[in-house]
Amino acid sequence: MRILRITCLLLLATSLLTACTEVRPWQRGNFARVEMQWQTDPLESALNDHIFFSKEASSGGNSAAGGGCGCN
Amino acid sequence: MKISRSRTLLALSTTALALPGIARADAPPVESTLSYKISNYKEDDLSRSEVLFGDLDRYDIDVHQFQLITPVGRNMALRIEANYESLSGASPWFTLAGSNGKPVVSLSGASGIRDRRSEISVGASYYLENGSISGNIGYSEEDDYRAVYAGLSGERHFNNDNTTLSAGFSYSSDDISPTDAKLFNRVTDEHKNSASAYFSVSQLINQVSSIQSGFSITEQSGFLSDPYKLRDVRPEDKTQFAWTTSYRRFFTTADGALHINYRLYHDDFGVSSHTLDTAWHQNIGGSYRLIPAVRYYSQSAADFFTNIDDFTQPLTAPQSSDYRLSAFGAISGSISLVADFGKWTATLTAERYVAREKYSAYEVSQPSTALVAYKRVSFGIDYSF
Amino acid sequence: MIIKQRARTLAALTIAAVAANFSSSAWAVEEGEMAPDFSLPSIYADQPAVSLSALQGKTVYIDFWASWCAPCLLSMPLYNEMYHKYKDQGLEIVAISVDNPIEDGLDFLLDTPLDFLIPADPDGDIAELFEVFGMPTSYLIEPDGTVSLVHVGFRKGDIEIIEEAIQKSLATH
Numbered sequence A: 001m002r003i004l005r006i007t008c009l010l011l012l013a014t015s016l017l018t019a020c021t022e023v024r025p026w027q028r029g030n031f032a033r034v035e036m037q038w039q040t041d042p043l044e045s046a047l048n049d050h051i052f053f054s055k056e057a058s059s060g061g062n063s064a065a066g067g068g069c070g071c072n
Numbered sequence B: 001m002k003i004s005r006s007r008t009l010l011a012l013s014t015t016a017l018a019l020p021g022i023a024r025a026d027a028p029p030v031e032s033t034l035s036y037k038i039s040n041y042k043e044d045d046l047s048r049s050e051v052l053f054g055d056l057d058r059y060d061i062d063v064h065q066f067q068l069i070t071p072v073g074r075n076m077a078l079r080i081e082a083n084y085e086s087l088s089g090a091s092p093w094f095t096l097a098g099s100n101g102k103p104v105v106s107l108s109g110a111s112g113i114r115d116r117r118s119e120i121s122v123g124a125s126y127y128l129e130n131g132s133i134s135g136n137i138g139y140s141e142e143d144d145y146r147a148v149y150a151g152l153s154g155e156r157h158f159n160n161d162n163t164t165l166s167a168g169f170s171y172s173s174d175d176i177s178p179t180d181a182k183l184f185n186r187v188t189d190e191h192k193n194s195a196s197a198y199f200s201v202s203q204l205i206n207q208v209s210s211i212q213s214g215f216s217i218t219e220q221s222g223f224l225s226d227p228y229k230l231r232d233v234r235p236e237d238k239t240q241f242a243w244t245t246s247y248r249r250f251f252t253t254a255d256g257a258l259h260i261n262y263r264l265y266h267d268d269f270g271v272s273s274h275t276l277d278t279a280w281h282q283n284i285g286g287s288y289r290l291i292p293a294v295r296y297y298s299q300s301a302a303d304f305f306t307n308i309d310d311f312t313q314p315l316t317a318p319q320s321s322d323y324r325l326s327a328f329g330a331i332s333g334s335i336s337l338v339a340d341f342g343k344w345t346a347t348l349t350a351e352r353y354v355a356r357e358k359y360s361a362y363e364v365s366q367p368s369t370a371l372v373a374y375k376r377v378s379f380g381i382d383y384s385f
Numbered sequence C: 001m002i003i004k005q006r007a008r009t010l011a012a013l014t015i016a017a018v019a020a021n022f023s024s025s026a027w028a029v030e031e032g033e034m035a036p037d038f039s040l041p042s043i044y045a046d047q048p049a050v051s052l053s054a055l056q057g058k059t060v061y062i063d064f065w066a067s068w069c070a071p072c073l074l075s076m077p078l079y080n081e082m083y084h085k086y087k088d089q090g091l092e093i094v095a096i097s098v099d100n101p102i103e104d105g106l107d108f109l110l111d112t113p114l115d116f117l118i119p120a121d122p123d124g125d126i127a128e129l130f131e132v133f134g135m136p137t138s139y140l141i142e143p144d145g146t147v148s149l150v151h152v153g154f155r156k157g158d159i160e161i162i163e164e165a166i167q168k169s170l171a172t173h
Helices: A002-017 A042-055 B003-017 C002-020 C070-089 C102-111 C125-129 C158-170
Strands: B033-043 B060-072 B076-089 B092-097 B103-107 B113-127 B131-142 B145-158 B163-176 B190-206 B209-222 B237-251 B256-267 B272-284 B288-299 B328-341 B344-356 B373-384 C059-065 C091-097 C137-141 C147-152
Touching: A042 B033, A042 B060, A042 B344, A042 B373, B076 B131, C059 C070, C059 C158, C070 C091, C070 C158, C137 C158, C147 C158
Parallel strands: C059 C091
Antiparallel strands: B033 B060, B033 B373, B060 B076, B076 B113, B092 B103, B113 B131, B131 B145, B145 B163, B163 B190, B190 B209, B209 B237, B237 B256, B256 B272, B272 B288, B288 B328, B328 B344, B344 B373, C059 C137, C137 C147
């Protein structure tokens, strides 16, 4: 139940945002910038994920869990 | 955007493969990119008053990361990743009540721990007209640990590429065989499985900003305890939920981008957490970028956390004094400098992380003595060809 | 259970809201249609404006590109080669830059000089007119003004497809 509620809120919030403006294909220059990516440095993100996974109790979020290690 | 940036752009389209489902993969990468990053991670020593006897130094780890991303044919891309870590140091073995009643910790090993980890993974992505499908398999090995894992994910664009839905699944099968098992009366061969799924939506808000929100669920089963602690008993099942929202906004006048990420987490060990990290990506000239970043993290304690080991409890009762299951908060700051030289890009990063009971947003009824603080330095190189 | 029903309604509403946003592109210049006429200034300050009607009777290859579009940059040198190969047979290439500011496009051209016509469309008016739905998008226009090929994206092997279409078109001259 809680999962369903959270997912619906997520989708609802996102669909409300689409009411803003549609960005046309030729207007997408800024999203091609390195600094506007979801991950600007994949090796850095992987390293941080690995460190935080082994030093904290939390993991996950935007991707499925990666490989295992004996560090947790 | 100067011409030197276009090389980075060509290289950057390859990062779409980096983690399935996060980057927006519009088309296969146009170039191949080889990346290498070397890092050193060093934890602060504990102070004498926190330790019962023996070693004060904790972990010192060197990490080497390699990655190759290359287009294959018209519609595919291949990614190969290899990691190598070498670790030395000591970690908490057990905790007792000190002379003033507060917990003191004893670190393991008279000569400390030495461990190495090697990992290799291979992934492929297939690009369709409106999305892509990716798969990957990997293997990780340490002196006492082995993991085999695989994942599959896909993403689909809608609304003229303004909206992207992505989803994925991964599975890992791990074998644990602790070193010096007989000597320290540890378990010998144990096993654990982990299955995880995620779903996320990303949306362009306007020409300068975008938002992404995703949800993941992970199920672990098997031996989840820490075999190197004198008394560490954890349930044989663990379910985890995480919800992450990310925001990106470009500021044209300042020529910089703001990143904000927030994650809410909960698992059935009783741990909940908040993570908030922000970064500012400042372009300097046509070839440099300076990135200061701050991260705040706070978690609650696991239901069975105890900051002083209780050896009177039966061996079946869940219990752990592992600081990673205690309530604490952590603040970390980092700074990165990126230099773009056409085909080459270099990145230098320095980070400082401090975990403290007083940073916690949650109530701390049992503070852990062994909270960690560390420094990390990394140097990375990317070459596109 | 009332709670279960409410959850279901909420789910249905959100799915509907999301689905309503999945609008398909309305009208786009398609193969078989007449190409719309347009006139744009050149990206170079010292060159004259480019208009499609002035090129009637030739095989015109129109390509919408930008300096921030990686596949576009890859295609440009290949297009330059093709232009030199077929311009005497009646091929005209019109590479419309949608860079905003146009200096970004000029910076790229400084490093990679191109010999065909390069109009500037920083406001995207002509891109909108053609209902460009990906970057890059190119249109092959026959001497009589009809569009014979619409090509979105630029991947390995695409230059051969495009060259073949151009050869076919030039054969009708």
